[in-house]
Amino acid sequence: MMKTNNKKLCATLLCVLVLVVFITSATYAWLSIEGSKDVDASFGDFKVAVDVKNDDTNGVLVEGLYKVNGLSQGDYEAIEDSISAEGELKTYYEDLAKYPYIDTLKVSVKVTSEIAGYMRVKILDEWQVTRDYINFDKVSQEAIFRATDEDSFMFNLGAGWVYDPVTKYCYYSKLINKGEETFSFIDGGSFYTPKVSSYFIETCEVTLALEVEVVQANRFEALWGIEEIPQPKEVTGNA
Amino acid sequence: MKRKIKICVLMIMLFMALAVGSYSTYAFLTDTKVITHSFEIDKINGEVIVTGNAEVDSKIVNGDLAYIHHVDDFVKNKYELLDTMASQLKISITSNNSYACRVKVKLPNLDELKGLIYIVIDDTKDTKDLPVSLQIATTADADGNVTKAVLQYGYVESDGTVTYNDLIDVTTLYNLEITDANIGNSNNTLRELVQNYNYNKLSTLYTDDSNIFTSSESMYFRVLMWGDYYSLTDTTDYLTKTFSFKVTAKVIQAIDQTTQGGTPNYDED
Numbered sequence: 001m002m003k004t005n006n007k008k009l010c011a012t013l014l015c016v017l018v019l020v021v022f023i024t025s026a027t028y029a030w031l032s033i034e035g036s037k038d039v040d041a042s043f044g045d046f047k048v049a050v051d052v053k054n055d056d057t058n059g060v061l062v063e064g065l066y067k068v069n070g071l072s073q074g075d076y077e078a079i080e081d082s083i084s085a086e087g088e089l090k091t092y093y094e095d096l097a098k099y100p101y102i103d104t105l106k107v108s109v110k111v112t113s114e115i116a117g118y119m120r121v122k123i124l125d126e127w128q129v130t131r132d133y134i135n136f137d138k139v140s141q142e143a144i145f146r147a148t149d150e151d152s153f154m155f156n157l158g159a160g161w162v163y164d165p166v167t168k169y170c171y172y173s174k175l176i177n178k179g180e181e182t183f184s185f186i187d188g189g190s191f192y193t194p195k196v197s198s199y200f201i202e203t204c205e206v207t208l209a210l211e212v213e214v215v216q217a218n219r220f221e222a223l224w225g226i227e228e229i230p231q232p233k234e235v236t237g238n239a
Numbered sequence: 240m241k242r243k244i245k246i247c248v249l250m251i252m253l254f255m256a257l258a259v260g261s262y263s264t265y266a267f268l269t270d271t272k273v274i275t276h277s278f279e280i281d282k283i284n285g286e287v288i289v290t291g292n293a294e295v296d297s298k299i300v301n302g303d304l305a306y307i308h309h310v311d312d313f314v315k316n317k318y319e320l321l322d323t324m325a326s327q328l329k330i331s332i333t334s335n336n337s338y339a340c341r342v343k344v345k346l347p348n349l350d351e352l353k354g355l356i357y358i359v360i361d362d363t364k365d366t367k368d369l370p371v372s373l374q375i376a377t378t379a380d381a382d383g384n385v386t387k388a389v390l391q392y393g394y395v396e397s398d399g400t401v402t403y404n405d406l407i408d409v410t411t412l413y414n415l416e417i418t419d420a421n422i423g424n425s426n427n428t429l430r431e432l433v434q435n436y437n438y439n440k441l442s443t444l445y446t447d448d449s450n451i452f453t454s455s456e457s458m459y460f461r462v463l464m465w466g467d468y469y470s471l472t473d474t475t476d477y478l479t480k481t482f483s484f485k486v487t488a489k490v491i492q493a494i495d496q497t498t499q500g501g502t503p504n505y506d507e508d
Binding site: 011014015033034035036037038039040041042043044045114115116175177178216217218221 | 245249252287289291298299300301302303304305306307308311312318320321323324326328355464466478479480481482483484485486487488489490
């Protein structure tokens, strides 16, 4: 009798155990749930486009009009990301009323940026004056230079740009944020006024090249060797 | 005869239990809906939304990583650009259950992400769309020596105000003289600090009772990530490297632990 009861007890316990395993397993399956999302993370870079134009529709003022799209990486060790674009601008003394044509030169830089950065541009310009002596069948040529970098800078820089005479670069003084933005870089200018007399006519020819560099914002010191981005001088009024 | 019947019944029940148990376990382990925003299986359901820069083929793509200098930027924030240079992921988890749930979030360990470093910060419904601001707050003694340096975060309100909260104590790294020779060691220290912080943050999100939520409630947090050049084992093509970052969230019925008398365990649950 005792033996039979023990067997029944064991069987019951086994049934209960199986039932517990069953219920626990089944219940646990709906007590939690998991979901996931994959993310690919890669490094951002810059794209730079330079646009040179002249808004004077009456004269042919720009030869070798260029528009360059260049790729610039978020560089870390070396300046591999500068682009260089060259074009030739010629100012012709053709129309006294329109003189000088450099006034209407406009250069803009479009930056498409995936990370924050800073930008600087080096202006590589050559000025050559050709004097044509009308009655003597004689032509002379002369290269001209700025007297000083700072005082005689010949291009009007757009808002936010600062020319640094030490590094000889024009710096955009503000942070360039992610996204696409076009910056007015040159808006006219003046440097040399070709002369005209009854003996000769001068033509001033300008060859302009721009070198644009964009660097990720936290690396300007390491790559450009400057401690801070040059800022526009504060204009103080007279007392 | 009865004995045989009992044995047969027991055998059948055992097989059924094993079959159901195995199936349940299998379902639990593999019913992970990869690349889906919402999930609903049986009686637990919720929603995990991860937002980044873009979404291509149901995958989040963040293409705005930038390398940072781990001392100049991360420890000293020399240019005050640590937040600006961060690539961000915003993560929200919503429970659609009527009962209380916890959320266990798993992110990749930094050891698996050589070349990437990230931190997890709290977010709320009110802050999730605000820009985040990071700063290093320092305390100096009378001689000007920095005795404490803490990385802090806050959100830039519409009026420009920011209330900062402590994130990671970086005092030891702040006062280290970092040279090219020992930069590797200091980098490991930084990654250890950050890894410990992230682990504690995610663990607290799961175990802290204040983070239990019920129907229609959401949990928000943000991941800020940067490139970490010095932890790269191979610097070839370092600018074109891509990191795979998997965000996994597991919603667990909070009552489960209570009824079983256990406490939530981030590593084992």
